[in-house]
Amino acid sequence: MRIAVVGSGYVGLVAGACFADLGHDVILVDNDERKIAALKQGEVPIHEKFLPELLERHRGRRLEFSTELQDAVRASEAVFIAVGTPPTDRGDADLSYVESVAREITGAINGYKVVVEKSTVPVYTSEWIRKIILRNGADPESFDVASNPEFLREGTAVTDFLYPDRILVGCDHQRCAGVLREIYLPLTGGGYYQNAGAIPRPDRATIPPSIIVTSSKSAELIKHASNAFLAMKISFINAVATLCESVGADVSQVCQGIGADSRIGPRFLNPGIGYGGSCFPKDVLAFRAVARECGYDFRLLDEVMRINEDQRERFLRKVRSALWTLRGKHLGVLGLAFKGGTDDIRESPAVLIAQALLQEGCKITAYDPAAMERTQQVMGSGVQFANSAYEAAQGADALLILTEWEEFANLDLRRLRGQLKYPIVIDGRNLYDPEVMAAHGFTYYSVGRSAAHPDGAPGALKAAMKNDLNQA
């Protein structure tokens, strides 16, 4: 199949590279000439596992890069729109990029085309794309519009694409469903997984994946509702973690207990400093706005967002209660990305917390395996950067863990303790067992679990520290 993918952001770039790996001929289009030139030269603009290999494998062969949208449309049977849909001031999604791509596609329809929306968009978008293309003079029989949302996560985007839980195709005509079924046949028919060069199968994946065909409107709603549900799951467990702190229960035991119910499941029940990234915050807000526009007041989502913001505030209170005054305090910070495995800092709770601490007069030395360059562009000279977790901890009054990078969960605790001025760790991601931390001489604060104090700390000191946490 010949495919054009419009937009070379996270979704477009990953989709383009993966379609090429499925055996299709792909033209990836972007109007940013510098981006296209860099891709042609072999640069990989995002930190994403397996993406460099796929780009290297297919660049100049099954994967081409271009700034000429209409040429790419003429050469393709399916055109995937994967441009940005940033939030407006009102919280709804700005669809002007989608509209302008739809308008431009019209002039290049030279045979039956399937126009596929892959960006996260509100319900009715595919109807609007169809209207815009018709308004600009296309023959109604010459194209169909489908919705084929992506469920990939940053950091595991390539394996999420190639080993999905499900493939969702929303379209209102058989002919168009047929084209999309053919595009995904290497996955749904299992052929891709027989290839010696296939990207390795992740642990939990079931193959071959199934395809769910729905109406376009249902598919659009499924994407927004899925992200809103996952955000709700995170806010729910964060609220439960707060309750655990009040009563002295352990949220990890509570998660184990509720996650063992197969109707609930254990995933996305990790409490922390709240969700961030380019998807959940934007999509919950947009879904809220869509519902309002359609006449439903989805107040549950307001609460999901409120709990998420509170979570950062609660963490800051924990830092204050552990250190008393903050002005002039030197903090080591582990993690800046919005989650582990990515260099993305958009809406990163780690960056928001670091900014709040800087405003309170703290000095910060931060380390992140991938996101320091991007953070430097945003935060300028306010933060010092270190070359390792140990260097970030050197001489610090306390160490903060803000991103769930795997490498932060496996630190040499003896060495870490030797670096810190005071052995205090405030962990926003629950990467360590409190008892182990106490045994290594740390005072350890985490989320939804009691604070742990160094073994052998005098009773009065322990009581004072316990009091600190209750006040937080």
Ligand code: UGA
């Ligand atoms: C999310 C969804 O998981 C994808 O299915 C979806 O395709 C994507 O948005 C999108 O719409 O494009 P992503 O934003 O890459 O993916 O990241 P997640 O892994 O979902 O994490 C989001 C945030 O929630 C992170 O800040 C993470 O630290 C936080 N989180 C996640 C928790 O605090 N607890 C958890 O248990 C899980």
